[in-house]
Amino acid sequence: MPGTILFDLFHTLLDGADGQRDRVVARMGEIVGVDPAGLVAAYHASWRERLVCWSAEETVLTLARRLGGDPSAEQVARAAALRLELASWLLNSAPSSTLVALDGLRAAGWRLGLVSNATAEAAEAWQTSGLARRFDAAVFSCVVRAAKPDPAIYQAALAALGTTAQRCVFVGDGADGELAGAAAVGLTVVRTAEFIDRSGVWSGPVVDSLADLPGLLDEISAGLGLSQRPV
Numbered sequence: 189m190p191g192t193i194l195f196d197l198f199h200t201l202l203d204g205a206d207g208q209r210d211r212v213v214a215r216m217g218e219i220v221g222v223d224p225a226g227l228v229a230a231y232h233a234s235w236r237e238r239l240v241c242w243s244a245e246e247t248v249l250t251l252a253r254r255l256g257g258d259p260s261a262e263q264v265a266r267a268a269a270l271r272l273e274l275a276s277w278l279l280n281s282a283p284s285s286t287l288v289a290l291d292g293l294r295a296a297g298w299r300l301g302l303v304s305n306a307t308a309e310a311a312e313a314w315q316t317s318g319l320a321r322r323f324d325a326a327v328f329s330c331v332v333r334a335a336k337p338d339p340a341i342y343q344a345a346l347a348a349l350g351t352t353a354q355r356c357v358f359v360g361d362g363a364d365g366e367l368a369g370a371a372a373v374g375l376t377v378v379r380t381a382e383f384i385d386r387s388g389v390w391s392g393p394v395v396d397s398l399a400d401l402p403g404l405l406d407e408i409s410a411g412l413g414l415s416q417r418p419v
């Protein structure tokens with residue numbers, strides 16, 4: 189019986205493009221007049237703050253100042269625009285197999301939700317992406333100010349969809365402890381290895397492609413294959 193599926197975004201519906209992110213941030217460093225490699229390192233070191241606190245402009249300004257820079261408002265705006273451009277490109281790069289899988293699930297009666305640890309520019313870019321119209325609700329950490337595995341972000345998604353954890357499946361690659369976090373609030377958990385294989389973080393059901401999800405969900409709905417223990 190279809191219920192609701194909550195999906196992670198990066199490395200679940202599309203590639204995370206980590207290398208491309210670093211190249212964009214290095215270019216931003218040149219724009220705001222700080223060491224590009226230093227700014228890349230600062231972005232990596234501040235990921236948790238970026239997920240729940242800052243806008244794209246606040247982020248580049250704060251991190252540039254931490255590196256001794258003093259960029260103008262115009263430099264900050266130009267650098268932040270690169271991040272939004274990257275996010276827009278990323279969110280429109282979901283493979284056709286992902287879109288086909290999502291459309292198939294919707295046609296089968298599943299409602300779809302997004303639960304994403306994402307920075308402000310990703311949440312903004314989501315609105316105009318081809319993914320957004322396929323989802324009944326999308327919850328971003330930067331909006332609800334809580335990031336996976338905090339129970340609050342899953343509960344925000346359940347509330348937005350008007351459903352309960354017992355009626356939901358969570359699908360993600362397993363970054364940030366998201367699978368254990370989902371299980372802790374009572375969601376059935378499926379790990380995807382399509383874009384990155386984090387086999388060490390979860391011992392429960394796994395799919396190699398979202399195309400395999402309907403078959404696994406049939407098994408889960410029938411009460412099979414429900415071993416899901418964090419390792």
Ligand SMILES: [Mg+2]
Nearest residue numbers: 196198199363
């Ligand atoms: Mg992910």
